Amino acid sequence: MPMEEHHHDLTDDVGERRGFLGAMATAMMAGGLIGGYGTFATYAGRFLYPSGGDKTSWQFLATVDQLKIGSSIPFETPVGSKVVVARQSEGSTAEDFIALSSVCPHLGCAVHWESQNNRFFCPCHNGAFDASGKATEGPPAAANQSLKRFPLMVENGLLFIKVPTESVRGTREA
Incomplete structure (x- = not known):
């Protein structure tokens, strides 16, 4: 057992x-x-x-002394947006400069500064914008579309612009 x-x-x-x-x-x-x-x-x-984190950064543009009143410089953001930065007055603060998209919000045509008329002009449909980017004539004015404005900062005599570093879809824009 x-x-x-x-x-x-x-x-x-x-x-x-x-x-x-x-x-x-x-x-x-x-x-x-x-x-x-x-x-x-x-x-x-x-x-x-997708996360809504801040997809922007401050980018160096120029020294304050490089831009004279009425002059402007083109700038392209990391995502391909075209911007024009202009000096509007003699001071050395961010308020003395303006940074606007150089693309018309109506159909995406390139706008250019007309100093003789003190305005930005879009040749596609005769759209016009004042020096602050507000639409004043043409289809952009009828649709109340202004040029996109970008924040500026002056630090130690250097001019910086705050721009998107990633597009909405997370890819570079063309």
Whole structure:
């Protein structure tokens, strides 16, 4: 009889090991599924709800002394937006300068400064904007569309512009 009891104990041990290994395999499979679906959910969340972090930076433009009253310089942002920066008065603060998009909001044509008329002009449909970028004539005025304005900063005689560094879709604009 002692032999049968011993045989019975071995069968119990094998059954316990099999139960333990089955439980471990189930736990590992569940962990893998949770990890996989968790990763999928994370990427789906990033795609559907992108972070609204600040995608702008201050970029150096010129020294304050490089721009004389009435003069302007072109600038292209890291995402390809075209900007014109002009000096409007003799001071050396950000308020003495203006940075405006050089793209008409009506159809995307290039605007240029007409110093003789003290305005920005869009040749596509005779759109005109005053020195502050507000539409005054043509389709942009009818649609109340002004040129986009960019913030400027002067620090230690250096002129900086705050521009987007990433477009809405996260890719460079053409």
